[in-house]
Amino acid sequence: DAGVIQSPRHEVTEMGQEVTLRCKPISGHNSLFWYRQTMMRGLELLIYFNNNVPIDDSGMPEDRFSAKMPNASFSTLKIQPSEPRDSAVYFCASSLLGQNSPRDTEAFFGQGTRLTVV
Amino acid sequence: AQSVTQLGSHVSVSEGALVLLRCNYSSSVPPYLFWYVQYPNQGLQLLLKYTSAATLVKGINGFEAEFKKSETSFHLTKPSAHMSDAAEYFCAAQGAGMRFGAGTRLTVKP
Numbered sequence: 001d002a003g004v005i006q007s008p009r010h011e012v013t014e015m016g017q018e019v020t021l022r023c024k025p026i027s028g029h030n031s032l033f034w035y036r037q038t039m040m041r042g043l044e045l046l047i048y049f050n051n052n053v054p055i056d057d058s059g060m061p062e063d064r065f066s067a068k069m070p071n072a073s074f075s076t077l078k079i080q081p082s083e084p085r086d087s088a089v090y091f092c093a094s095s096l097l098g099q100n101s102p103r104d105t106e107a108f109f110g111q112g113t114r115l116t117v118v
Numbered sequence: 119a120q121s122v123t124q125l126g127s128h129v130s131v132s133e134g135a136l137v138l139l140r141c142n143y144s145s146s147v148p149p150y151l152f153w154y155v156q157y158p159n160q161g162l163q164l165l166l167k168y169t170s171a172a173t174l175v176k177g178i179n180g181f182e183a184e185f186k187k188s189e190t191s192f193h194l195t196k197p198s199a200h201m202s203d204a205a206e207y208f209c210a211a212q213g214a215g216m217r218f219g220a221g222t223r224l225t226v227k228p
Contacts (some may be wrong), residue, residue: 004161033215043208046213056214077153091161097212107216109161 004110006092012116018080021113024073025094033107033112034067034077043091049075050097082117089114122151122192122209124219132227137181138197139222141209144190150212151192153183156221157205165207168192179203199226 005024013019025032034046047057052069060067064083069075079086093107119224125140143149154162165178179202183194194207204226209219 035218042220043218044216045217053129093162093216095216105212106164106167109163111161 004092004094004108005006006110006113008092009111010114010116012118013082015117016081016117017071017117018078018083019082019086019115019117021043021077021090021115023075023077023092023110025092026108027073029094029096029108030072031095031097032069032075033093033095034075035093036054037089037091037112038087046077064113079115082115084117089118122211124222126211126222127220128223128225130225130227131199133201135137137172137203137224139194139196139207139209139224141183141194141219142190142208143192143211145211146180149164149192151185152210152212153177153181153185153192153194154208154210155179155205155209156216162208163215165194167226174196199224201226201228 007022019104030051032049036044036046044059046059047067048055049069065079067077089112091109091112094103095107097105121144123142125172130194131137151168155165157160165181168185169200176182181193184191206221206223208221210216215227
């Protein structure tokens with residue numbers, strides 16, 4: 001398996017523009033996570049999907065952020081409109097975590113998307 | 119809620135010296151704990167995880183961690199540091215999603 005695939009790897013956009021980050025989880029995984037990493041706040045869990053359904057989105061910072069998972073093999077994180085303070089590295093991760101799987105199931109991470117909003 | 123605290127945002131050791139990175143967890147239920155490593159400009163890679171089968175867990179690259187319930191700790195150690203161990207290390211706990219500590223940057227001096 002190719003692992004978790006994120007695109008693009010780098011994104012530079014102007015303030016006010018819409019940004020869409022994409023993630024393809026590992027085939028067969030049923031859980032997907034979006035994280036944001038910054039120097040100031042470290043690794044923050046933004047949203048967690050299980051079987052394509054958002055389970056916990058309490059980490060989504062504002063209404064400008066939205067995430068979707070239309071099927072088991074694709075998810076998007078959208079920021080509209082983008083602001084300079086959204087500049088960060090965004091990671092997607094997937095796992096087999098679920099009701100019938102042990103809680104010691106690890107998450108596998110993509111390479112991340114480095115977003116710069118100018 | 120399950121959470122972890124990493125003591126020390128930056129640890130510096132000499133090559134060949136012992137590495138000790140600290141992690142404490144807060145929870146009244148059996149925790150599901152992990153250590154991840156992040157090399158520059160890369161994603162996170164699993165080092166090891168606590169599975170409750172054994173309190174001493176061995177991971178990749180010679181790292182190990184010991185789960186101590188009495189101290190609510192899951193510290194990461196390596197007997198002899200190598201230059202290639204320089205990276206950021208994260209302790210994490212599994213609850214409703216995996217949540218990470220603030221991270222510890224390990225520097226290895228020649």
